[in-house]
Amino acid sequence: MIAQLTKSERQLALIILLAFTICGLAMAIAGRQDPLGVHGAIVMLAGIAGIFGVIYVYYEPEPDEGRLALYYDDPTKVAIILAMIWAVIGMFIGDWVAWQLVFPNLTFDAGWSSFGRIRPAHTSAVIFGFGGNGLIGTSLYVLQRTSRARLPDQISPWFVLLGYNLFCLLAATGYFMGVTQSKEYAEPEWYADLLLEIVWIVYFVIYMRTLARRKEPHIYVANWYYMAFILVVAILHTVNNLAMPVSFGHAKSYSAFSGVQDAMTQWWYGHNAVAFFLTSGFLGMMYYYLPVRAGRPIYSYRMSIISFWGITFMYMWVGSHHLHYTALPQWVQTLGMTFSLMLLIPSWGSAGNALLTLNGAWHKVRDDATLRFMMVAAVFYGLTTFEGSFMAIRSVNSLSHYTDWTVGHVHAGALGWVAMITFGSIYASVPWLWKRERMYSPALVEWHFWLAVAGLFTYVFAMWNSGIIQGLMWRTYNSSGTLSYSFIETVIAMKPYYVARAVGGFFFFAGAVIGLYNIVMTIRTAGQPADERAADRPVAQPTGVPALQPGE
Amino acid sequence: MGLFGLHYKLERKTMSLAIGIIIAASIGGLIEIVPLFTIHQTVEDSPDMRVYTPLEIAGRNIYIREGCYACHSQMIRTLRDEVERYGPYSLAVESKYDHPMLWGSKRTGPDIARLGGKYSDEWHVKHLTNPRDVVPESVMPPYAYLTRAKARIDDLGLHLAALRKVGVPYTDEMIANASNDAYGQTTPDTPFAEGVTKRYGEATNVRAFDGQPGEPTEMDALVAYLQILGKLTDAAHKAKTAAAGE
Numbered sequence: 001m002i003a004q005l006t007k008s009e010r011q012l013a014l015i016i017l018l019a020f021t022i023c024g025l026a027m028a029i030a031g032r033q034d035p036l037g038v039h040g041a042i043v044m045l046a047g048i049a050g051i052f053g054v055i056y057v058y059y060e061p062e063p064d065e066g067r068l069a070l071y072y073d074d075p076t077k078v079a080i081i082l083a084m085i086w087a088v089i090g091m092f093i094g095d096w097v098a099w100q101l102v103f104p105n106l107t108f109d110a111g112w113s114s115f116g117r118i119r120p121a122h123t124s125a126v127i128f129g130f131g132g133n134g135l136i137g138t139s140l141y142v143l144q145r146t147s148r149a150r151l152p153d154q155i156s157p158w159f160v161l162l163g164y165n166l167f168c169l170l171a172a173t174g175y176f177m178g179v180t181q182s183k184e185y186a187e188p189e190w191y192a193d194l195l196l197e198i199v200w201i202v203y204f205v206i207y208m209r210t211l212a213r214r215k216e217p218h219i220y221v222a223n224w225y226y227m228a229f230i231l232v233v234a235i236l237h238t239v240n241n242l243a244m245p246v247s248f249g250h251a252k253s254y255s256a257f258s259g260v261q262d263a264m265t266q267w268w269y270g271h272n273a274v275a276f277f278l279t280s281g282f283l284g285m286m287y288y289y290l291p292v293r294a295g296r297p298i299y300s301y302r303m304s305i306i307s308f309w310g311i312t313f314m315y316m317w318v319g320s321h322h323l324h325y326t327a328l329p330q331w332v333q334t335l336g337m338t339f340s341l342m343l344l345i346p347s348w349g350s351a352g353n354a355l356l357t358l359n360g361a362w363h364k365v366r367d368d369a370t371l372r373f374m375m376v377a378a379v380f381y382g383l384t385t386f387e388g389s390f391m392a393i394r395s396v397n398s399l400s401h402y403t404d405w406t407v408g409h410v411h412a413g414a415l416g417w418v419a420m421i422t423f424g425s426i427y428a429s430v431p432w433l434w435k436r437e438r439m440y441s442p443a444l445v446e447w448h449f450w451l452a453v454a455g456l457f458t459y460v461f462a463m464w465n466s467g468i469i470q471g472l473m474w475r476t477y478n479s480s481g482t483l484s485y486s487f488i489e490t491v492i493a494m495k496p497y498y499v500a501r502a503v504g505g506f507f508f509f510a511g512a513v514i515g516l517y518n519i520v521m522t523i524r525t526a527g528q529p530a531d532e533r534a535a536d537r538p539v540a541q542p543t544g545v546p547a548l549q550p551g552e
Numbered sequence: 553m554g555l556f557g558l559h560y561k562l563e564r565k566t567m568s569l570a571i572g573i574i575i576a577a578s579i580g581g582l583i584e585i586v587p588l589f590t591i592h593q594t595v596e597d598s599p600d601m602r603v604y605t606p607l608e609i610a611g612r613n614i615y616i617r618e619g620c621y622a623c624h625s626q627m628i629r630t631l632r633d634e635v636e637r638y639g640p641y642s643l644a645v646e647s648k649y650d651h652p653m654l655w656g657s658k659r660t661g662p663d664i665a666r667l668g669g670k671y672s673d674e675w676h677v678k679h680l681t682n683p684r685d686v687v688p689e690s691v692m693p694p695y696a697y698l699t700r701a702k703a704r705i706d707d708l709g710l711h712l713a714a715l716r717k718v719g720v721p722y723t724d725e726m727i728a729n730a731s732n733d734a735y736g737q738t739t740p741d742t743p744f745a746e747g748v749t750k751r752y753g754e755a756t757n758v759r760a761f762d763g764q765p766g767e768p769t770e771m772d773a774l775v776a777y778l779q780i781l782g783k784l785t786d787a788a789h790k791a792k793t794a795a796a797g798e
Contacts (some may be wrong), residue, residue: 008638083665101660104683104691113691116619182652211566219563227570232577239581243680244714246707252613254714258645260595261588263655268581300681321618322657325629329594332584398631402659475633475662484637487662492689503702 001074009155013054016159016348020166021047027191030249035177039191039251041169046166051404071144071538073158077433079137082165082428084516086129087419089172091509094122098502102495112176118171120187123176127185127277129168136161136283139226141429142288143207145359146223147214150538156206156277162200167192179251183266185273186240190253193241200237204230215539220489222303225284228312232276240269260327268319275315278413282421283311283378289376289425291357294364299356303349310346314339321392323400333394340392344385351382368448369442373424376453380416387412399471404497408463416457417509422450423515430522432536440521442526444514451511466497570657594706596645601785603677603720605651605752606708606730607768612779614703615654618695625656626781628667639666640788649720649784660694666782673761676775685754698771699762705734716733726751738768755783 005013021533024381027040076278100106100115107113140157144150151157171188173181180187188196207227243253257265291298298304320328320336355378358365365375387409400406427445429439437447473493476484562568570723588594604612615621628634630641644664647653656663672677675686680698708730716722721746729747736744738760744756760766761775782788 063564084752100693101691104693105691109694109696111618114695116616116622119619119622175619180616180619182616182619182621182654184657191565200600208566208570217564219566219569224563224569228573228577231570231573235574235577235581244717246710246714250707250710252711254711254718255652256718258649258651258719259653260644261585262651262653264585264588264645266652268585302556305556309576313579314575316577316582316681317584320584323655325631326627326655327642327647329591332588335584336672379678380660398629401629402657402663474637475631477633486636488687488689491661491691498691528705 001078002053003060004063004074005054005154006062009153010054010058010097012155013158014051015330016518017047017054021051023047031251032249034250035174035179035251036191036251038177038178039174042169042173043166043318046169050162050263050374052288057249058453068150069537069539070150071141071536072154072157073141073144073433075161076137076141076429079133079140079161080429080433081519083130083133083137083422083426084163084519086125086133086168087512088509088516089282090125090130091123091505091512093503095502095509096176096496097122098505102502110271111178117175117178120161120180120184121172123185124168124171124175124187126290126419128171130157130164131278131282131418131422132164132168133161134166134426135226135277135285138285138289138422138429139229139281140206140427141433142222142284143210143226144538145270146216146220146288146294147210148216148538149213151206152209156202157390158205159198160203163195163202167196167199170195174251175494181241181243181253181255183240185527186237186266186269186271189243189251190243190245191251192421193237193243196237197234200230204234220288221301221308222287224289224308225280228308229276229281229284232272232280232316234310236269236276237271240265245381248318252287260329263323263326264320264328267322271319271322272315274413274512275311275318279315279381281310282418285425285551286350286354286374286377286381286421289421289428290354290371290378293368293371293374293424294361296359296361299353299359303353305351307346307353310343310349314343314346318343322401324394324397337392337394340389347385347389349381351378351385354378354381357415366496366499369445370424370427370439372449373420373452377417377420377424379457380412380420380456384409384413384417398469403467403471404463404494404501405467405471408460408467411463412456412460415452415459419508420452423452426519430519434523435527436525437524440518440525444518448511448514448518451507451514455504455507455509455511458507459501460504461495462504464499464508466494466501468524469493469497491502494542561645579637585787594644594650596643596787596791598643598648598785598787601645601648601787602753603722603726604780604784605733605737605748605756606712606726607703607734607773608777608780609711609715610703610705610708610768610770611773612654612736612773614698614774615777620787621656623652623656623658625659625663627655628663628665634663638663639782640792643788643791645787646782646785651715651718651720661690664778665779667777668781668783673759673779674763674778676761676770676778680771680774695774698774699769701770701771703734703768703773705731706769707731708734723751733771734768738762738763738772747781 021044024040024044028037031037097118130362170192245253291479318336321340326335365371418505470490473485473490476485628642672680679686680695682694683692709727712727712730713724735746737749737758741756762771
C-alpha cells in the first residue's frame with residue numbers, strides 16, 4: 001500500500017511523520033510528570049513506526065501512471081477495517097460497562113476500569129472510532145464515484161485517516177488514565193483537539209479539491225451531507241473545545257466558558273454532534289449506498305433539497321432541549337423545543353425519501369440482508385427523530401430527562417440508525433473494493449443482521465421501561481403528600497432492565513464480531529476480476545447507475 | 553419552480569454550497585448563545601459567592617477524572633419533586649466559577665448539587681471506599697484507591713492561574729500559596745490552616761477529611777469538594793425564602 005506512493009509522496013510522508021515524532025518527543029519531555037507524557041510517547045512511537053514503514057519501501061519502484069486511471073481506494077479499505085475493529089472494541093467496552101451496573105465490582109478494584117472512565121471509552125470508540133472511520137472511508141469512496149474523479153493526491157487521505165485514528169487512540173487511552181474534559185462527546189483534551197482540528201481542515205481540503213476536479217456538473221446529494229458533516233463539525237469542535245491548558249506540560253485544561261454559558265455551548269455541541277456527525281454524515285452514506293444497492297433512483301430530488309437545508313438550519317437551534325427546567329433562561333429552552341418539533345419535517349423527509357426509494361425493490365429487501373440493514377436504518381432514523389422531537393417537549397422531558405429513556409433514545413439512533421446504515425454500506429462496499437463477487441458468507445451477514453435486530457430491540461425496550469419507570473417513581477407522591485420512593489428504591493427497580501440491556505448489548509456486539517470475521521475472510525479469499533464493475537473508473541463514461549443522476 | 557431552480561444552480565458551485573452551509577448552520581448558535589454572555593440577568597448577582605479552594609479544585613478534578621458526572625447531576629430542576637427530594641432548585645450563579653460546568657445529563661445515582669454538609673466526612677470515606685458498606689443496594693463503583701493515593705498539590709498554583717485566565721477571580725496571593733493552602737486545609741491548628749481561612753473565609757472546612765492528618769490524599773481532596781457542593785453561596789436558599797415570603 002505504501003509502495004503505491006510516488007517518490008515525492010514518500011518524502012513528504014517522511015517529513016510529516018518526522019514532525020509527529022518530534023511533537024511526540026516534546027510532549028513526552030514536557031509532560032513527564034503527567035499523563036501527557038504517556039500520550040507524547042504514543043505519538044512519538046506512532047511517528048517512528050510510520051517512518052520505518054515508509055523507509056521499508058522507500059527504494060521500491062514507483063507506481064506506474066496507470067494508477068491515475070483508477071480511483072484511489074486504499075485509504076477506504078483501511079478505514080473500513082479500522083471501523084470494524086473499533087466497533088468490536090467499543091461494543092465490547094459498552095457491554096462491559098452495562099454489566100457493571102448489574103455487578104458493580106466488575107472494576108477489579110482499579111481506577112482505569114471504573115464506570116466513569118470506561119463509559120467515555122465506549123462512547124468515543126463507537127461514535128468516533130467506528131462511526132468516524134466509517135464516514136471517512138465511505139465519504140472518500142462516494143466522493144470519487146459521484147465526481148468521477150480520483151482523489152487529488154495520495155498523501156492527504158492517509159494524513160486524515162491515520163491522524164484521525166491517532167486522535168481516537170489518544171482519546172481512548174486518555175480516559176483509562178483519567179484524561180478528560182468531562183464535556184460529553186468532547187472529552188479529549190486540548191492537544192488531541194488540536195490534532196483533530198488540523199486533520200479536519202485537511203479533510204475539507206480533500207473534499208474541495210476533488211469536487212473541483214469533478215466530471216459531473218452537479219454535486220450529488222450525498223456530498224452535500226458529507227460537506228455539512230465536515231464543515232459544521234469543524235465549527236462545533238472549535239468553539240466547544242476552547243480551553244486554557246494548565247501548562248504545556250499538563251494534559252489538563254480549563255474550559256473557556258463556565259456555568260450556564262458552558263452548559264449551553266456544550267449542548268449546542270452535543271446535540272449537533274448527533275446532528276452533523278451522526279446524522280448528516282450517515283445520511284450522505286445512505287443517499288449513495290441505499291439507491292445503488294437497491295438499483296433504484298432516489299425517490300424525490302426536491303425532498304432531498306428540503307430535508308438537507310431543513311436539517312442544516314434547524315438542528316443548530318435544538319441543543320437547549322437538553323436543559324429544560326434548568327438554570328438556562330427560559331427563552332432559550334422554548335426556542336430549543338420549538339425547533340426540535342419543526343425538525344421532524346426534514347427528518348421524516350429524509351426517512352420517507354429513503355423508504356420510498358425502496359418501492360419496487362422490496363423483493364430485494366427480503367432477500368438481501370445488506371439492503372435490509374439499510375432499510376432498518378431508515379426506519380429507525382424515522383422512529384428516533386420522532387422520539388427525539390417528542391422528548392424535546394418540556395413536559396415530556398421533565399419525565400424523561402436524567403433517566404434511561406435518554407440512553408434508550410440514543411441507542412435507538414446509534415444502533416438502529418448509525419450502526420445499521422454503516423454495516424449495510426460496509427457489506428455493500430467490501431466486495432466492490434476488493435473485487436470479490438460477494439461476501440465470504442451471505443449466511444453470516446444474515447446472522448449479523450438478526451443478532452443486531454434482536455440486540456437493538458432488547459436494548460431499546462429495556463431502556464424505555466427502566467427510564468419511564470424510574471422517572472415516574474421519582475415523582476410519585478403518597479396520600480400524605482410526601483415522596484413515595486427513596487432514590488435507592490428506584491435503583492433497585494432498575495435491576496432486571498439493566499440485565500436485559502446488557503444481554504441486548506451482547507447480541508449486538510456478537511453481530512459485529514461476526515461481521516469483522518466475515519469481512520476478513522472475504523478479503524482473504526481469492527479475488528475474481530468482476531466484469532460488471534469494470535466501469536468503476538474515473539473520467540466520464542456512460543454508466544447505468546441511476547443514483548448518480550442529478551434528478552431533474 | 554424558483555427556489556428549486558436556484559438550488560439547481562447552487563449545487564453546481566462548490567464554494568457557494570460550502571458558504572451556504574456555514575451561514576445556515578451558524579444562525580441558531582449565534583442567536584441562542586451570544587446573548588447569554590451579554591444579557592445581565594442570565595446569571596444572578598451574589599456577592600457572597602466564594603471561589604473553590606485549591607484542595608477543592610484538586611477534588612473537583614478527581615471528580616472529573618473519574619467521570620462521576622456520568623451518573624450524578626448537579627442541577628436541580630424547577631420541579632416540585634426535585635426541590636423536595638434534593639433542596640432548592642439550582643441557580644445559574646452557583647456554577648459561575650465552574651470551568652467546565654458539571655450539570656450532568658443522567659441520574660444513575662442521585663443529584664448531588666446540595667450534597668455539601670448532608671453526610672459526615674466519615675460516611676463519605678466509607679461510601680467511596682465501598683459504597684455497598686453503607687448502601688447495600690448501591691451500584692456505584694468502589695474507589696478505595698483514593699485513600700492510598702497522595703493528591704498532587706505541587707502544581708495547584710498553575711491550575712489557579714489558568715482558572716484566573718478564564719475569569720475566576722483568584723488573587724496573586726491565592727495563586728502563590730495554592731500548594732500550602734491545599735496542605736493547610738487538611739491540617740487544622742497549624743499556620744498553614746490559618747492561611748486557608750484568611751484567604752477563603754472563616755466558613756471554609758479545614759479538617760482531615762479522610763481522618764488522617766498530614767499530606768492530603770486524593771480522598772481528602774474529593775471529600776473536601778463533595779462537602780462544599782451547594783455551599784459556595786446562599787443565593788438559592790435566599791431565593792427560596794424570598795419566594796415563600798411573597
